[in-house]
Amino acid sequence: MRDDGRRFESLVQSPLRAQLLRFLHAHPGESFDTETLMQTFGRLRLDVENCLREIEAFGAAVRGRGGRWRATLPDDAGHRARLAAFADAPAPSTAEDQSESVRRFREMIGRDEKMLIVFEWIRTAAKADIAVLILGPTGSGKEVVARMIHELSPRSTHGLHAVNCAAVPDALFESELFGHERGAFTGAFERRRGKLELAHKGTLFLDGISELSFHLQGALVGALEHKRFERVGGGTPVSSDFRLISASSRPLEQMVRDGVFREDLFYRVNAFSIRLPSLRERAVDIPILAERFLAQHAAAQGIEPGTSRFTPEALAVLSAHTWPGNIRELESVVVRALLQAPGRAIGPADLRLGAAAGEGPGVSAAGLMTLAEAERRHIEAVLAATGWNKQRAAAALGVTRGTLYRKIREYGIAPAEQAEL
Numbered sequence: 001m002r003d004d005g006r007r008f009e010s011l012v013q014s015p016l017r018a019q020l021l022r023f024l025h026a027h028p029g030e031s032f033d034t035e036t037l038m039q040t041f042g043r044l045r046l047d048v049e050n051c052l053r054e055i056e057a058f059g060a061a062v063r064g065r066g067g068r069w070r071a072t073l074p075d076d077a078g079h080r081a082r083l084a085a086f087a088d089a090p091a092p093s094t095a096e097d098q099s100e101s102v103r104r105f106r107e108m109i110g111r112d113e114k115m116l117i118v119f120e121w122i123r124t125a126a127k128a129d130i131a132v133l134i135l136g137p138t139g140s141g142k143e144v145v146a147r148m149i150h151e152l153s154p155r156s157t158h159g160l161h162a163v164n165c166a167a168v169p170d171a172l173f174e175s176e177l178f179g180h181e182r183g184a185f186t187g188a189f190e191r192r193r194g195k196l197e198l199a200h201k202g203t204l205f206l207d208g209i210s211e212l213s214f215h216l217q218g219a220l221v222g223a224l225e226h227k228r229f230e231r232v233g234g235g236t237p238v239s240s241d242f243r244l245i246s247a248s249s250r251p252l253e254q255m256v257r258d259g260v261f262r263e264d265l266f267y268r269v270n271a272f273s274i275r276l277p278s279l280r281e282r283a284v285d286i287p288i289l290a291e292r293f294l295a296q297h298a299a300a301q302g303i304e305p306g307t308s309r310f311t312p313e314a315l316a317v318l319s320a321h322t323w324p325g326n327i328r329e330l331e332s333v334v335v336r337a338l339l340q341a342p343g344r345a346i347g348p349a350d351l352r353l354g355a356a357a358g359e360g361p362g363v364s365a366a367g368l369m370t371l372a373e374a375e376r377r378h379i380e381a382v383l384a385a386t387g388w389n390k391q392r393a394a395a396a397l398g399v400t401r402g403t404l405y406r407k408i409r410e411y412g413i414a415p416a417e418q419a420e421l
């Protein structure tokens with residue numbers, strides 16, 4: 001029976017099957033386990049294995065010892081010719097290939113499938129032009145996810161405009177978001193377009209939306225409902241077609257129940273939600289990510305590959321740490337350890353974690369609490385006492401809000417409910 005090529009065309013019609021086929025045949029003689037292929041393409045195990053089985057049935061791959069996959073050639077001469085032409089042709093560039101945020105997100109994927117599930121949520125959210133809420137503890141990668149959604153969406157040709165709600169004082173927030181007219185207030189020497197207006201046809205990202213005051217939440221509700229607003233000091237309505245992505249490290253549902261976050265705003269920002277796991281929830285990935293960060297930063301420092309490595313004891317310490325600052329904290333610890341021990345084995349002492357020397361976190365060799373640990377605990381206590389109202393906490397501590405935000409990031413401090421995630 002004459003082969004008209006329809007079976008091969010059907011095989012490569014699936015983007016994932018086509019990617020796997022190209023990858024395996026671009027590495028003849030090499031074999032890959034399923035986990036490596038899952039990480040490479042950011043796909044769930046079931047999807048990868050189903051596609052590999054179909055490629056195997058076609059005769060273009062085989063599963064060998066240890067469940068490792070390698071390329072092979074089909075018996076049919078026509079199939080071999082089509083496969084050769086397919087492998088030689090340049091691979092089409094996809095939105096994921098072009099996205100810098102996708103590359104950064106893949107660096108955060110290990111063997112635990114939780115992040116691969118998040119990747120699938122991101123792909124789903126990117127296709128739908130609806131509001132997305134990203135939840136996750138400090139340092140878990142919420143901004144990376146927001147940029148991925150934008151870069152994989154139909155709005156990617158227009159800009160993503162971000163507002164850090166925790167970093168903009170209340171008095172300036174409306175001007176930052178809505179813009180202002182000349183003479184609207186002291187220092188307003190010219191008209192200024194706000195982020196809502198700049199995000200027309202693109203994406204508006206509100207990071208830390210839980211930090212908005214109740215008054216500002218109300219101002220935002222109207223703009224989201226009508227996609228129309230007025231600049232501060234102006235009377236002419238301005239329309240903007242934007243897609244909203246918000247992020248929070250605090251549980252908005254609980255804040256609604258507590259009466260500190262508007263219910264109508266919650267439903268407008270939460271059409272689709274994505275929750276990022278803490279690093280502790282996928283502890284199996286800690287050594288993988290640590291080794292990955294070490295290789296990346298060693299290369300950036302011009303250190304010969306393989307000369308800087310973690311000892312088994314150091315990897316055990318890393319795996320046992322609680323990581324309140326999540327991936328961001330892990331990368332910082334790895335970079336610091338690399339600078340401490342360039343070009344040699346990195347041991348527990350090089351990590352400068354409390355558990356590295358058998359001590360409690362923030363405890364000195366003499367058994368006394370360090371100044372940094374005392375400061376961290378005091379800030380945590382004040383934040384808890386003020387219900388994480390940063391303006392009140394900063395006043396109680398006698399520092400500016402900017403200093404408080406910096407200390408929160410520096411110590412990886414998170415609300416108690418987030419620490420239990």
